[in-house]
Amino acid sequence: MPGFDPRPPETYWGLFRRESRITAARRGLDIAVSDPSRAPDGLSLDWTIDFEGERTRYSLLRWDDIVGARFPRSNWRRLRDVPALWWRLWRVGYVRRFRQEARRFATVILGVHAIFLAFVLLSLGLATGLMLLMPEASRPWSLLAIPILAYALLGATMVLTRGKPLYVAHLVDDTTFTYDHASGAEMRMHARLDAFAERIRAAEATASEIVLIGHSSSSFLGIEALDRVLALDPRFGRRGRPVSLVTIGSVIPWIALDPRADWVRGALARVAAADAIGWLDVRADWDWLSIHLRDPLSASGVRSPGPDRPAVIRVRIQDLIEPELLAARRWNLFQMHFQLLMSSRDPNAFDYIAFVAGPEPVHAMIARNRMPGPAERPAVPVPEAVPG
Incomplete structure (x- = not known):
């Protein structure tokens, strides 16, 4: 699930294909990305990745039309x-x-x-x-x-x-879209999330693993989509089919701290409590367009079930790009925000292509990173909404 971006979904496929070639060359791997196809219902752009004999089906939620209206x-x-x-x-x-x-x-x-x-x-x-x-x-x-x-x-x-x-x-x-979505003044995204929730729920019957990835604004939209799935099927994720949520460049507190976003905080609390669904938060302290000081639950005024909810991976920018590129890109905040969706120069570092399509299941990686962290500060209370 991409962030607030008016560009057509083929832009993301082009980025993924380019970076997969770089990952393949850097790591000596055989990676093939298929041509994209738009779903008949227009909900997604889909393609497949063949990675050393493993096949992953990648579906990109389309909401560029909603962004284009805003x-x-x-x-x-x-x-x-x-x-x-x-x-x-x-x-x-x-x-x-x-x-x-x-x-x-x-x-x-x-x-x-x-x-x-x-x-x-x-x-x-x-x-x-x-x-x-x-x-x-x-x-x-x-x-x-x-x-x-x-x-x-x-x-x-x-x-x-x-x-x-x-x-x-x-x-x-x-910004205005985010707060309008929080308050209910902007409702167009709700129908899109309803439809995507049905798609996610149906995938449980055929996929060996389900991974929902939310980048940027879709960190909170992904939470909302999963909350809809759980409302439709409370046993989702409990039938032996691993289900994981991955938030990258998360901005969850941006919307959840708004007093009018009580239903967003409710979705956040329910998904956090759904222990059958793994949750990994990929954080980059160098990304100015994400929120990463502490876990998104406590930062949003929602009580955290534990220090490993979500599990956390912190990525160093030095592992992703060369020093000369870092010097050129450091203040291009949008490019830095997208860096976590690209290949890494260090073969042992987090690499988005290898993460998505590589042989290690995402739920296994989450289990490896469920390490208790330092004590968190108490949750910040969010006051009741006031008229106006």
Whole structure:
């Protein structure tokens, strides 16, 4: 399950095929990735991986159309929705807890909104200056034109910069989608998750192992999908067919700390308590677009069943890419965020292709990494939602 990304699903297949060739060359392996095919119902893009005689069927959930309906949004909608959103979040104390649990990620999210505000003020200042240069005889009409000109300048600024260096438009729109999904104002994803839950449930009859991987925003969407499966079939995962959840570049507390997201926290608690389903959290301390200070349950105000829920793998960036590449990519936050979905230069390090299609079952890897960690801080209580 990919994150908030408007690109067509074939982009992910292309990335997977390219990285599989790199993994095969680095490790001396025989890996073949089939051509992709779109499911008849349009729910997924599917392909197979043959890895040293083992075959894996890979299904990528499609929700690029839902993202495309939310990004890019008009600047008018951003100007209308963003201030109201952050006023609500500040009023309920969310911002403080968010910064406490997700220091780097909160810095990025709050930072891109500050940059967008700077673009707005810059556009307004330039428009005001230009109108003041107009002949005095043209006033007050020239002054009344300031908002129109400022809006045009803001649009031009966003197009010319493409939101760089931090992809401002993308992250601003991703933020509003996340909180709209939390509050129920955005409902389009629910039907998609219902359908995918049915697909996951049906796979239990044919697959030797089921692994649900949620990257970025799909770390919490994957939780919601599994919660739907368990609601349909409480015995799912208890019939001898191993089932695992893998979260990569997780941002679960981003949504779960919102007081309006009580149903998200409920899903999180239920999936965490489903001991028949393994859970592995792949963390990268160098990834500014993920939340990795502590386990996502405690960070979300949900009591953790134990220190190994989820099991954890921490990946060093030095094991994935060469130092010269790291120097070039370090501040390309999006590319760094996707690095965990790529090949690793160290044959003994975490490698996404080998992880997904290699001979070791994912549930066995989770069992190996269920080691009690250091004592966690108490769960942060999430206050009741308030009107507005």
